[in-house]
Amino acid sequence: MGELLDALLRCLLVLGAFLTLPLLVGQMEHKAMAHMQSRVGPMAAGGFHGWAQLVADGIKFVQKESITPVAADRRVFELAPAVALVPYLVAMLAIPLGPFFGQGNLIGQDLDLGLFFVLAAMSVGVLGTLMGGLGSGNKYSYIGGMRVAAQLMSYELPMVLAAASVAMAAGTLSLIGIADAWEPWWLLAQLPGLIVFFVAGLAELQRPPFDAPLADAELVMGPLTEYGGMRFAMFLLAEYAGIVVLAGLTTVLFLGGWAGPWSDHLGWAWTLLKIAGVSFLVIWARVAYPRLREDQVNALAWKVLVPLALAQVTLTTVLVVW
Amino acid sequence: MSLTELVFLVLAVVAAGSALLSMTSGQLVHSALWLVVTLGAVAGCFVLMTAEFVAWVQVLVYVGSVVVLVIFALMLTRQTSATTAEVTGNRWIAAALGVVAAIGLGATMVAGFRGEDIEGRRIGTAGSIGQALFTDWVLPFEILSGVLLAALIGAIVISRSGSDR
Amino acid sequence: MPLLYPLLLSSALFGIGLYGVLARRNAVLMLLGVELMLNAVNLNLVAFDAWFADQLHTGQVLTLFTIAIAAAEIGLGLAIVLALFRALRTVDVDGVGR
């Protein structure tokens, strides 16, 4: 009975994190972007610096009518947001937050193959955007969908390779194991892997500057063109959840997770802090860099990231064997 | 009937049904998406059969790469005139052959392995699989890398020769 | 769990995949049929691996090999299909013959 309760509690906790963390990231994006662009951003909703802006947005989305275009492939169209969202929820299950006041590791489910699990879940998640592009019955969406597919195929490889490098160094695929095995000098040894992983993750999430598939100026949001209301909100949520998952993975794999002072008790806080920092980097990248052209996207993947990742794997191999 | 068996049967029905839908669906994209369901269900079966590592590899490679690749190919080769049927004229022969093959194989299996049970004594973890892979199976592994390289070069050559024209 | 369950599922998948390979007009769908058949084989391998519980994990390792080869096969196959499409503007298998 205690076990079942434990599992239920963990699930609830993950669900709570899933519902709150992306909102926090979204709010941070609003405010950070605004200040970077010398404006104040949302101020009205909720009073203090517009803290309830995203809640208000959510209420607005819920109120909106969900429209399905006539030309759309109805089932695919309607299923796409869920396919985009759910895998990140599942992925979050396996991402550890670290020791919680000496009460053991705060994690949904510790898996022997945690890294694989998360990567697999993320790779399923991108299918959602693809389905949106295919099912909308809109040529902008179609082109956007094709760009998504090309981008996913290109960036999956360097991302997995970079993750594999860390797994090799740690000698395990368990995320907790990797974070435990982390040592500070990995920051230097795994730096190329860190960069590759982060950049490839950005591309997988189609975050700027890799948002050529969405490209609101030319493709009118690409696969998301026809979506409105709650379904669009789910896509948005999936995007921010994706940022959280990416930031969490980056933290656990490359930044030592809960490594820090008093980590036995405050490990979870360290992890959250690092996740916030990485998320801020993601937002910063959006503001700082212009959108890459489609050919630049693929060139970056195949000509820079893949060789870099392979070099990282080689280096790690040498280090591990030595 | 244990919980594992029940889940397995459900997954099996899902896998077979979605496979059938995938192969008979009139819309190409639906076929690919039904295939995703089939592959996912098969991955679930793998998990139930103590092959966790294989399961996640299946999801990662098939769902993450192969299906995306297939969908990409489908999008690239979308035909403007959809006048032709999606199945050929010999569909009934094909169906008969498929049924015969399935029944024949099934009958063979039933004849040969009735009453056997999977006990799940050895879990296929990353460690055990890796141990096997890089000790006893290292030579096939290396050969496979050669095969993959050949396939990679072949795919590049075929694509290039097409685009040069 | 009875060994027959995965084996029968594998038979069914193989039959369905065979039908797809033989009956689908679109070359990409033919490749999907092949993938389905390969998956049937994988299912068998994994099932027998679990049944034998042998030290080498023969079935699971072979399954990994199969998956790798399947990925190579689909990559090459799609390259051919795309070349075909570029040349003939069709991926109908029986349209190619005409």
Place this chain on the structure above:
Amino acid sequence: MRSVLRSHWLYVALTAVLALVAAIWAVPHLSEPGWFAYAPDPTGFTPPLPTLSPDLFLFPASAQIVLLAVGVGLLVQIYSTAYLGHHQRYRSYAMVIVLFLVAMIAVVGTTNLWVLLVGWEVMGLCSYLLIGHEWETGEARAGAAKAFLVTRIADLGLVLAILVIGETYGTYDLLGAQPLDGEAKNATAIGLLVLVAVVGKSAQFPLHSWLPDAMPGPTPITALIHAATMVAAGVYLAARMLPFYADSTVALTAMAVIAGITMLMGALFALVQTDLKRALAWSTVSQLALMFAAVAASDPEAGLDHLVAHGVFKALLFLGCGCLMHAVGTSALSAMGGMRRPMPVTFWTMTIGFAALAGIVPTAGFFTKDSVLHALESATEGDGALAGGTAWALFVVALITSLVTAAYATRLWLKTLLGPAPGGLDAHEAPLAMTGPLVVLAVATFAVSIGQPFHHGIGVVSTVIAAAGIGLVLLMWRRGSSLDWAPAPLAAELGLDRPFSRWVPRLTGDVASAVVDLDRDAVDVYPRGGAAAAALGTRGLALVQSRNVQRYATVLAAGVVVLVVVGVVVS
């Protein structure tokens, strides 16, 4: 170099060299004793296979013939420079004459039967080429083809004769195959085959009709080939081969019958012709038959003597005819007459020629015909292979032929050289290159008679007969007859040409169309059926080869299923 090649005299010189060599070789043999006077070498090596070594051997008679051939050939070559020098294909014409002479020498001089056959065939080829020299006219083409085809029948006889001789005597050498002590073997077979050969070559009944039809050839060629040499080669062969079949009554009787029929028929046809060349051609046929009569009477020497004499005066007549044609432009009798004044040389030489043809003392024609008649008269005693009755009949026919010969010779003489000249005719003498040979031949007509035997009784009889013939015609001429009599059957040459001109072509055509039909409807069934079967099979295979991968895969899968089922059932 081109101008030299173009020069007519180059070919004359070539022929002269050939003639000189032949003469140096042949003249010493003239005085050698005997006819076939040689001893076969019993130890002689006989090769198992036919050889083509030209073992040359001459005896007096063949030496005569060689000299006749090269002499007439040289004269014809000279004559042709004027007569045909303008012709654009003169070069090939002249070279063919040279080739012909070489072949003739080969036939006469060799003892190897296969070399003889080759020479014989080459002569036939030359004859074909020269008859068809004016191949622009259909007449020449038809005549050439006819001559070629008819003489091929004869050649078949010769080939078979050679094979029979080779099989019988174990050698293909004339000397080695000479029957010893008169023990001739297979005499009748050899004799009849040789008869076939010479009948075709020498235009005897029933293969006679090609010779008159060969007249479209250039007149000098007619003189050379179709009067003096080639057709004479048939007589020569018959005489040369006589030892092989001298014992065969059948062969000799057949030859006698053919000779009898031919000589009278040829003379009668010659009597009614309205064309000088054609008349002379029939005359040749008749005279050749006379020579065969001598051979049949087992006196080949007389036949060959007459051959030489006839060669000389008939060449003279034909060349003279050429001069007349040169003057009048045609060989029709109606266009000629009154030639004495405008063409004196031609007139006098041709008169000598006609006299020789009619058999008047002292021309060579008289003496040699005298010898032939003597031989026939001797044969009537019946001590040879020829039966006495047959010899009698032949003798009588020969006498009648003499009468008719004298008559037609006179007629031709009167019609062509005397009589009124047709209006508008501006005849003039031929150039020296043409009249020269005439004079030489006219002299030779007398010269050949030197040393010829003379038989009193027969000589008187034949002179009387000839005089009767001449007188008869002269009488009618005096009475104002135009001498143009032509009973219908004779004018139509008894329709003897019909088998060749009508039946054979029609039969050949019918057979050919039958063969074509057979080939198309019966033989072609197999290839066509094969093709249809292959097409059917191909179509079936094409169904399988649908270029549809899935159909292949389906067949493959079905095959696997069948194999598995069979395997299960069997096991």
